[in-house]
Amino acid sequence: MVKHxxxxxxxxxxxxxxxxxxxxxxxxxxxxxxxxQLAEQYGASLSVVKMAVGLLRNEGxxxxxxxxxxxxxxxxxxxxxPTDELAEIRLTLRDLSERLAKVEAQLSDRx
Amino acid sequence: MVKHxxxxxxxxxxxxxxxxxxxxxxxxxxxxxxxxQLAEQYGASLSVVKMAVGLLRNEGxxxxxxxxxxxxxxxxxxxxxPTDELAEIRLTLRDLSERLAKVEAQLSDRx
DNA sequence: CTGGTCAACATAGTTAACCTAGTTGGCTGG
DNA sequence: CCAGCCAACTAGGTTAACTATGTTGACCAG
Numbered sequence: 287m288v289k290h291x292x293x294x295x296x297x298x299x300x301x302x303x304x305x306x307x308x309x310x311x312x313x314x315x316x317x318x319x320x321x322x323q324l325a326e327q328y329g330a331s332l333s334v335v336k337m338a339v340g341l342l343r344n345e346g347x348x349x350x351x352x353x354x355x356x357x358x359x360x361x362x363x364x365x366x367x368p369t370d371e372l373a374e375i376r377l378t379l380r381d382l383s384e385r386l387a388k389v390e391a392q393l394s395d396r397x
Numbered sequence: 398m399v400k401h402x403x404x405x406x407x408x409x410x411x412x413x414x415x416x417x418x419x420x421x422x423x424x425x426x427x428x429x430x431x432x433x434q435l436a437e438q439y440g441a442s443l444s445v446v447k448m449a450v451g452l453l454r455n456e457g458x459x460x461x462x463x464x465x466x467x468x469x470x471x472x473x474x475x476x477x478x479p480t481d482e483l484a485e486i487r488l489t490l491r492d493l494s495e496r497l498a499k500v501e502a503q504l505s506d507r508x
Numbered sequence: 509c510t511g512g513t514c515a516a517c518a519t520a521g522t523t524a525a526c527c528t529a530g531t532t533g534g535c536t537g538g
Numbered sequence: 539c540c541a542g543c544c545a546a547c548t549a550g551g552t553t554a555a556c557t558a559t560g561t562t563g564a565c566c567a568g
Contacts, residue, residue: 295551320518320519330552333552350520351518355519431547462530462531465530465531465549
């Protein structure tokens with residue numbers, strides 16, 4: 287499942303889950319699959335799944351309850367405060383720049 | 398250094414660093430101590446320090462440069478642009494991501 | 509039926525090890 | 539002198555293993 291792009295796996299998984307939550311595919315109050323299931327589903331190790339879930343937890347999108355599971359928060363902040371969104375955009379820009387630089391390097395090598 | 402409170406160590410370290418940054422004790426542009434130094438300084442393992450730094454990185458407080466160090470951002474809180482422009486930017490970013498992903502996929506296939 | 513135990517499964521935190529990749533500075537061979 | 543190599547140090551990503559703790563359901567003795 288995890289693509290062979292420059293973007294690290296734990297970010298890809300976090301992106302995917304975030305998208306599903308924001309898109310309503312994972313409704314508020316519903317539990318995410320367990321970390322073990324997610325690991326198998328994405329073809330990743332437990333650790334990267336835990337890192338991805340930790341990100342969402344840190345963003346407040348999701349709440350983990352020991353022994354039960356990880357649940358989508360009811361009050362999903364639909365629009366993160368402008369500064370947060372700006373920060374996210376900057377991160378995305380940096381990611382794109384790095385990946386583009388690598389692609390350009392490979393292209394010039396084979397030219 | 399890490400207290401015996403309920404708060405996990407990686408959050409304590411992140412809090413402490415965040416405080417130093419916001420308080421000016423770590424000025425913009427200056428590098429943080431290396432992860433190894435931080436680990437010794439806080440009496441924690443490398444992993445928890447990496448997690449703490451990762452948090453700050455995710456928050457945009459700090460920028461890591463491979464091979465050099467982790468630097469405090471000279472963060473000028475920019476005036477939030479109109480939401481319309483924000484939406485447009487997001488669409489552009491999504492488009493760029495998709496196109497870049499295709500290029501990367503072709504490169505990895507033909508390699 | 510009731511209460512207790514126990515096994516299975518869940519998140520969460522921590523540590524250690526290994527790998528990639530970028531940077532820097534010093535040393536050496538020409 | 540100096541160009542190039544190399545060792546040391548840096549951040550970042552991934553994986554595995556272990557501990558702690560909470561939840562749940564099955565099972566059994568009383």
